[in-house]
Amino acid sequence: MRFAVVLAAILLVCGTASAVSAQDPPRAADLEAELVCPVCETTLDQSNALIAERMKLYIRERIAAGDTEEEIKDALVAEFGPGVLATPSKSGFGLLAWLLPLVAVVGGAIVVALLVRAWSRGRAPGAEEEPLDPALERRVDEELARFER
């Protein structure tokens, strides 16, 4: 019972916190870390190029005007293209950038599994072994017999 009450309290606090954060205006520092300077191609927070400074000013203007993070990003993409986003969008062509590594990992795991399976089969007990050379076999027998004497 006590556990249920504590859990409910935690969920309530987390829910309230996320509801509040959803209404908070975007932070310029966060946006500057997620947007790329089109001249030097580093994130805005790491650039002091003239256009980067201009973009930082634009972001502050839009935040002051009440724009959301998505609205600011959309406006900058409309000016500078999708390359202005430090991470690709999660829709359309940009979705490929998120999916391809996943496909590569799954594909790699399948290949590794197949290889391991093939190797383990090759070493399975009862697998056909190559016969010994008769001369060598005879010599081994002679050596063993001498050793046993």
Place this chain on the structure above:
Amino acid sequence: MAAQRAKLVAQGIAIGLVALLFILLVWALVTEEGGDLAKRANDGELPPAPEFTLERLDQEGELTLSSLRGQGVVLNMWASWCIPCKEEAPYLEQVWREHRDRGLVVVGLDAKDFRRDARRFARRFDLTFPLVYDGPGDSIGEWGVTGFPETFVLDRRGRVVRAFVGDVTSDEDKRELRLAIDQALES
């Protein structure tokens, strides 16, 4: 036996991937155009001007570079935040006004910039020649442009006769530009 075959297949795939990456690298280096466009033009090779179709800043619609064939073109790559571009802009307007009756078009290509800033720049310097906009700057790579401003002079057949890396503000550069315009219009 099966294990050996699997190992060989894996090695083949790995070698194939490395070879593919190497081929892609070589291909990218070989097909990278533009880096030497200015040099080729200034060596007298007359390389063809890379094509573009871009939205216009000074009016509605788009401008395709090849639609200007038959006229000489002074193509100036600029951005509103570029300080030397401010020094150069009045002179380019003067060139446009002086030579447009001879069949010369000055085109300003604004890249990596805000549209609003570019229009403000054009108003400030009273630019009346055609202006196009390439926010992402996708078109300028083919021209080998790495900084602003750069100016290319194209003849009536769409060949680059002269390139200026940096602003055209010195007397020497202005004289060179006028010579290049004469050459472009005579073609």
